[in-house]
Amino acid sequence: MNKQQRLRNIAEGLLGGLSAIGFEGPWGWPHHRWEGAFYRAWRSWPPSTRSDVFRTFKVGGSADGRASQGRDILFSVKGTSPFAEFSTMPLNQEPMGLTPEEYLEAWVEGATPQEWMDLARMFLHEMDESLPA
DSSP: HHHHHHHHHHHHHHHHHHHHHHHOOOOOOOOOHHHHHHHHHHHHHGGGOOOTTOEOOOOOOOSSEEEEOOOOHHHTTTTTTTTTTTTSSOOSGGGGGHHHHHHHHHOSSSHHHHHHHHHHHHHHHHHHOOOOO
16 A cells, blocks of 8 residues: 555545444534544554554654644545535445445454544544544
8 A cells, every 4th residue: 555545545534433433423513623643542542553544643754754734534535425415414324235344344444443443432532522422
């Protein structure tokens, strides 16, 4: 996978995980608010160490291209994604006609659906956001 594919994979996993745990969205946070929470959750998430599938993240990225900024994840979401409208609409609860868990299993690499859901929960915890009851 190249850099853009890895970023897109992470975006799909995070957004799919958020959808699977009941976060409706839309994603309304400015980058200066969510990136720190993402970095903390990412560092705590065991699959993040898989360098064959995932990017390294740090504030400001790196000039040599070995690390990305968190905001690069969301910039990688394309119109072909079932989550393309994540910033203006509620998250898709039936991505490609599947449940979010089925979508994660079939279309996202590097972690199990449960692990993506764990990342989503850790992220929301770091954001101090609660899920709907």
